[in-house]
Amino acid sequence: xxxxxxxxxxxxxxxxxxxxxxxxxxxxxxxxxxxxxxxxxxxxxxxxxxxxxxxxxxxxxxxxxxxxxxxxxxxxxxxxxxxxxxxxxxxxxxxxxxxxxxxxxxxxxxxxxxxxxxxxxxxxxxxxxxxxxxxxxxxxxxxxxxxxxxxxxxxxxxxxxxxxxxxxxxxxxxxxxxxxxxxxxxxxxxxxxxxxxxxxxxxxxxxxxxxxxxxxxxxxxxxxxxxxxxxxxxxxxxxxxxxxxxxxxxxxxxxxxxxxxxxxxxxxxxxxxxxxxxxxxxxxxxxxxxxxxxxxxxxxxxxxxxxxxxxxxxxxxxxxxxxxxxxxxxxxxxxxxxxxxxxxxxxxxxxxxxxxxxxxxx
Numbered sequence: 138x139x140x141x142x143x144x145x146x147x148x149x150x151x152x153x154x155x156x157x158x159x160x161x162x163x164x165x166x167x168x169x170x171x172x173x174x175x176x177x178x179x180x181x182x183x184x185x186x187x188x189x190x191x192x193x194x195x196x197x198x199x200x201x202x203x204x205x206x207x208x209x210x211x212x213x214x215x216x217x218x219x220x221x222x223x224x225x226x227x228x229x230x231x232x233x234x235x236x237x238x239x240x241x242x243x244x245x246x247x248x249x250x251x252x253x254x255x256x257x258x259x260x261x262x263x264x265x266x267x268x269x270x271x272x273x274x275x276x277x278x279x280x281x282x283x284x285x286x287x288x289x290x291x292x293x294x295x296x297x298x299x300x301x302x303x304x305x306x307x308x309x310x311x312x313x314x315x316x317x318x319x320x321x322x323x324x325x326x327x328x329x330x331x332x333x334x335x336x337x338x339x340x341x342x343x344x345x346x347x348x349x350x351x352x353x354x355x356x357x358x359x360x361x362x363x364x365x366x367x368x369x370x371x372x373x374x375x376x377x378x379x380x381x382x383x384x385x386x387x388x389x390x391x392x393x394x395x396x397x398x399x400x401x402x403x404x405x406x407x408x409x410x411x412x413x414x415x416x417x418x419x420x421x422x423x424x425x426x427x428x429x430x431x432x433x434x435x436x437x438x439x440x441x442x443x444x445x446x447x448x449x450x451x452x453x454x455x456x457x458x459x460x461x462x463x464x465x466x467x468x469x470x471x472x473x474x475x476x477x478x479x480x481x482x483x484x485x486x487x488x489x490x491x492x493x494x495x496x497x498x499x
Contacts, residue, residue, distance in 0.1 A: 159482075159486045159487070161497045161498075162482060162486075164229060164230070165230070165482070166196075166229075167468060167469075167475065168196045168465065170475075170479070170482045171461045171468075172196035172461055173199070173232070173481075173482050173486070174448060174464065174481055174482065174485065175197060175199065175437065175447070175448050175457050175464070176418065176448070176450070176457075177197065177200060177201065177451075177457035178200065178202070178203060178206075178450075178452065178453060179216075179220070179453070179454070180205075182208050184219035187454075188223075188453075191454040191455065191458055192220075192223040193226050195454070195461055196461075197224070197461065198232065199234050199236070199237070199447065200235075200236050200237070201236075201239075201449065202216075202236065204248075204249075210281075210282050213282040213283065214281075216283075218283060220234050220236055220283075221236075221494065230497070230498060231495075232494075232495045233494025234494065235285060235447075235485070235489065235492070236283060237284070237287070237288050238286070238287060238288065239288045239289065240275055240284075240288075240289055241253070241256075241288075241289040241305060242254070242259075242289075243256025243258070243259070243305065244304050244305060245289075248279075251282075253274065253321075254271065256305075257291055257305055257307045258303070258307070260307060261306070261307035261308040261317060265313075265320045268307070268317040268318075268320040268321040269321065270324060272290070272322060272323065272324025272325040272332070273328060274324075275287060275321075275325055275330070276324060276326065276328030276329070277328045279328075280329055285492045286330065286333060286379065287325050287331070288333045288418075289321070289325075289332065290307070290318050290321040290332065291305045291306055291318075291335055292315070292336075292339070292369050293306050293335070293336055293368075294306060294310075294314055294341035294364070294365060295308055296342040297342065301340065301341070302341045306341060307368075311365070312367060312371070315368035315371030315372060316371060318334055318372045319372045322334060322372050322375065322376075322378075323375060326376065326378060331378040331416075331488060331491075332372075332377060332378060332379065333378070333381050334369055334372045334379070335383075336384075336385070337369055337383060337396065337402075337407060337417075338361060338365060338366055338369070338383065338387065338390075338391075338396060338402060338406060338407075339354065339361065339365030339383070340352070340383045340385055342355075342356045342360075342365065343385045347383065347384035348424050350427075351427065352385040352386065353385065353386050353387075353388065354385045354386070355389065356387075357389055361387060362390065366411075370411060373411050373413050378415045378416065378488060378491070379416045381417075381418050381420055382396050382402070382417060382419050382420060383395075383396040383397065383420060384396065384397050384419075384420050384425040387402065390406075391406075394428075395425050397419040397443070398425060400442070400444055403417065403444040403445050407444075414484070415484065416484050416485055416488050417446045418446065418449050419440040419445050419449045420449065421450060421451045422437060422448060422450050422460075423436075423451055423452070433456060433459075433460065434456075434463035435463060436448075437450065437460035438460075438466070438467045438473070441467070442467060442472060444477075446481040446484055447481075464478075
């Protein structure tokens with residue numbers, strides 16, 4: 138697609154009006170609020186009593202699952218039910234959990250016997266209707282097992298210099314990729330499974346995958362905004378519920394700080410620039426902890442400070458408790474305003490209402 142057409146795709150985004158404050162916010166403690174803003178992993182195929190106790194005492198709320206957590210669908214249904222019960226029992230109001238997984242298809246697929254049955258490159262070579270059908274099938278399978286967030290689809294383009302997302306991207310052309318990102322997300326969300334497009338503002342042109350170390354995207358400001366950003370723009374305008382922030386550094390449009398802990402990217406670019414009012418989530422913060430001498434808890438505090446709603450870690454409930462403590466300390470010292478926390482919690486609660494795991498008791 139030509140430059141003029143891409144410009145038209147980028148134009149005209151407006152910032153939707155904010156929803157009315159959730160009545161539950163007024164009676165939530167700071168611990169309960171911050172517990173809504175952390176996502177962590179559990180160790181096995183069932184929730185242990187120790188994990189349940191920490192979830193309840195620390196008011197933790199959201200879990201990411203991996204292959205280690207999956208044996209079969211019956212077991213997964215039992216595990217997700219255990220997580221929901223623990224999350225609802227932890228606070229003054231019965232607020233359920235976001236339970237997420239990376240179920241992209243292809244090389245990143247935690248539950249091998251569930252859709253999608255095609256990788257993103259395979260879907261990119263076929264009509265966008267296939268992406269919608271695969272998203273719908275994925276949402277059906279995950280939803281039936283109690284998983285309500287898919288950390289997919291990948292909205293990154295397959296770009297030089299290293300083509301780090303070649304095996305996970307729908308392709309290299311921004312508009313066709315955006316249409317498939319939107320289609321897959323709409324398919325997921327038609328089954329009440331939230332889609333999270335990743336890795337904003339685009340990881341395709343990175344020097345390496347940020348999972349493996351410090352990654353830079355040296356693309357120009359113009360290209361980052363008018364090429365790399367297009368799939369995110371299309372998906373957001375299509376009703377996307379979540380966006381995951383990249384850990385890459387964007388020297389020409391964001392300076393020297395990784396996107397996931399960069400207030401300009403997480404707030405100005407994503408919120409003001411795109412009009413995105415859904416939930417933002419960091420990539421797994423262990424991969425950017427090098428910025429803080431490998432202190433993951435400090436990375437948690439920094440991502441929330443930057444404006445990201447959910448701090449994602451792959452660590453266990455004890456790491457999550459430390460993460461939540463660091464965020465609360467940031468509020469208590471004035472580094473993070475409680476109003477800032479309230480806005481993020483509001484967005485998370487709105488998503489949980491849409492997913493059906495929370496209904497406010499006025």
